[in-house]
Amino acid sequence: MMQLADVLVAEGYAVAVALIDLTMDHDATFAAAVRAAAAAKPPLVTFHTLPRITNPPAVSSGVDMLLGYLEIIRRYNEHLREFLSSMPPRSVHAVVVDALGVAKELGVPGYTFYATNASALAIVVFLCFGSIGAATHSPEQFREIAAGLERSGHRFLWVVRAPHHAEPDVVIDELLPDGFLERTKGRGIVVKLWAPQVEVLHHKATGGFVTHCGWNSVLEGVTAGVPMLCWPMYAEQKMNKVFMVEEAGIGVEVVGWQQGLVTAEEVEAKVRLVLESEDGEQLRARVAAHKDAAAMAWEDGGSSRAAFAQFLSDVDGLVGDA
Known part of the structure; x- marks a missing residue:
């Protein structure tokens, strides 16, 4: 905004x-x-x-x-x-x-x-489910995500919110497996409530983005050139997931969200796919192409700039006619 x-x-x-x-x-x-x-x-x-x-x-x-x-x-x-x-x-x-x-x-x-060779540095997976989405996870889902991240062996930054039904003073540590924070110390960070998403996505170390597919997050992932692991939750996010995975090819689906539980095995598999595999490299190349296209569209004379200028002109016209 x-x-x-x-x-x-x-x-x-x-x-x-x-x-x-x-x-x-x-x-x-x-x-x-x-x-x-x-x-x-x-x-x-x-x-x-x-x-x-x-x-x-x-x-x-x-x-x-x-x-x-x-x-x-x-x-x-x-x-x-x-x-x-x-x-x-x-x-x-x-x-x-x-x-x-x-x-x-x-x-x-x-x-x-x-709202290039840099891929060699893209070693961190960033998990952020929006201001509301993360709070819909059950305690069991928290444990599955944690286990999957730990088994993957990769570095991570995970933004966590306690479930809506949890006690107001719940400690995030209590939602995670015993010893998880200690075992992943040095390669993983769990942040409570909020992180500067745009800055994190643009960091050269960020190699994957586990997202709820809110449109602002999708655009931020594209403009940062970061492949996305798609985990929709509500509203238009499910439609966005279809576009990201099946049409644009800039993300992979995290299977299990429709059934209400994504397993640790699925989290581990998709993190490894994006950060380790040839399929992940191809995914990275596609999202990089979309990043370049988005940058061109936002330059002076680009399609997005022109559309935004037309939008402002239309607004002025509506105000003038009022």
Whole structure:
């Protein structure tokens, strides 16, 4: 999202970021990252925390988790409406949000935002399932992932969130096999809650990305040129997996997610496939080609730049006609 803000600023627009602080209450690392982004941004980018809602709905796992998230967004609509209405008339050109109801009510256009020899150094597998996805894993799934990573013998960076149904003060160590952290010390790191995903993916040591196939993560994996191990969980992620594996050939499917449990053997096999095998080299070559194509599309005169310029022109036209 902040990369989109940078592009909008480069095109001469001011950007206001409205934050919902419920998640930041429980994720100190993410909150610190938001504060750092706010401090680093130019004056044309401002951050505003919306007032807290009363009695926020509980968010469980599975389908109920997604419904709970959407209910939280809906409950914040009134505060978002008040924030947008406080701005000078006709100063809001577009709203980029998770839910479009408020934008429609105010008559503002609304959009959803889904965001070489180096392979010899690509020796680390990065596991990150998004801000919500990781919390849907069962304790058994945590143990299977851990066992698979340990058996693979490869270096790893694993971002972990406790399951939604776990006790609030659960210690991540308790979800992992006994002695796992000690046995993998020196070649594996388990990070609680959050890691700087873009920076990790662009590190020359990152050789594989185990992802939930959220579209932002897919784009970040492509632009970093990192092969992906596809483990979809909900919403459009399953469709994204089909595109990544069957059409673009930039990822491999981690089998077992449809049945609700990916085994340690499958984790080990797919990590080894991506980092060790000839198939993995071919996968790396395909994603490198897509990385180059994406970079060309984003250059001046490229197709993505042209499409984005047309998008901004369309937005201005809609505002002018209002």
